[in-house]
Amino acid sequence: MRFEQPKRYGNVENADTPRMLMATIPKSDKTRARILEAATEEFSQMGLSGARVEAIAARSTNSKRMIYHYFGSKEKLYAAVLEHAYQMFRIREESLGLQDMPPADALSRLVEETFDYHESAPNFVRLVAIENIHYGEHIRRSSAITKANATAVPLVAGILERGYKEGVFQRKIHPIDLHYMISALCVFRVGHLHTFSAVVGHDLYEPELRARQRSMIVRAVLDTVGATSPS
Template sequence: MGSDTAADAPVKRRGYTGQPRDPDRTTQAILAAAKAEFAEKGIGGARVDAIAERAGINKRMLYHYFGDKLGLYMAVLEEAYASIRSAELALALDRADPEEGIRTLARFTWRYFLDNPEFLSLLATENLYKAENLKRSARIPRIHSSFMGLLKSVLDKGAEQGRFKPGLDPIDVYLTIASMGAFYLLNRHTLSTVFNRDLMEPDRLAHWGDHLVEVVLSFVRR
């Protein structure tokens, strides 16, 4: 993965005593800037100097909060996963009609990928490193466990009503949703070129969202 260059190496903070007036706001500014930098350039290409400049802070402040570039990358990665899982839980899928719950999740996921391209870029970067950083996170498995439990309850309710196939694996269902959306967007440039079709035209995006929903519902219905 490579280490920071001398320009990126942490400076000694022996004489650093300054504290931000708004720690939460400063932290969020750093995370937003780092997410953009990592999404554009990956871990190796991202520079701490550039992140600090994007965030409008002194570089020492960044090290004060996150330790080093890898610590900041881990924080960005965890925050990216936490954000989508939190938004999914807010859908309250278990309170809806089971079929409507699955439809809502499928549309939400597609829309989230469209509105948050940095999320897919971060996942692509982490996959290049075979999830070596993700494996060090104790937070992410807990986040995913809660959501998978919620999705399972929706699928079980649908099965109890005789509308969904019994014994559906929530991971299979989620992978079907996520893979259809992620593959389309991550490969949009090559696919658009190969098939001579602009896959990012609004009508095409709307069509694929509808198609995604129908495929998933066809999969879960009895």
Template structure:
């Protein structure tokens, strides 16, 4: 009797927990936007899968675009939170940069839906992201992290290549993002499974080595 009562209490508390309800909506909405894109995703389908109402989704998020932006913000919050928890400021510069690259690689590899979601927004030329002040402020953090690692690396001689932090962020993202976003087409063309553990580890090391070597090599004149 006690177990049944406890189960009912837990069930009721979940139903009355707005944060849990919103998180569930965002999780399902993310799957729908990844599968169908912004235009193809239907709020009715999201409401049905989350066992909520379309009215409740509109109450929390204001509409389909608001929900989509919340999904994007949730996705970027995850990777920025991971970066912030790496304690990079207490590592030597080269080690800190390698750890940051490894973290980006692992995140993209383990979160293909994030890569697909970003690809969907690229199709829309980032028109939704441009309306989000949260995203623009949030993503400055990783540039500050990279800037600090570079500054320390120049000061102690670890790095010699002068590079714009945003350019370096793009270089890291491009290497890690491509192998997930193009995994199937690249695999079909070259008959290579990019998700195979040995290939994944080789690419992880290769990307880190290439970027660190670039930073340690002074730019050539001309």
């Protein structure tokens, strides 16, 4: 079963960054990038079991032989897609310069970026859901994903530590718990877009509703640590 891509709003221009960079990288890397892009679409729509290498080859205008040359097997290609997805997410986080912002501003910006990224990359959310069907086995086996995600909790911990030290945050919370809260609130609305929209009778991507929920999530996270919304 294939899923219709939702409409996109918000800070989504970075979703096309890989395409803009294509002109500046070597041909061999462009070929690999095209295969990864096509495989991301195929795996996110069809899952690991339902995805077909023939379809990925057609999407990427490459041969099956070329795909096996670069990745070895369908399962290894799926793992590479997961690695690339997580790496891109963490690279965007690192580019925000949160360490240079006041703690409340940094936390607010982290929530906004997490919200915007997941909305701009629904395939990422689907891939994570698919990997959960496989009990996270490919993520656990990937040293590249482990390395990419090693910054996630320390990033939150650093913001919290500065906030407590400066007296900006009044309520203690474990960094893992806050990371979980941010992820849960931002991922749910994308992962459950179609069912939740049908239940409540409203499209979660309506601009007014989207803006309201984005702001609500920021306020909820700031309130959890005992901070006020940054001006």
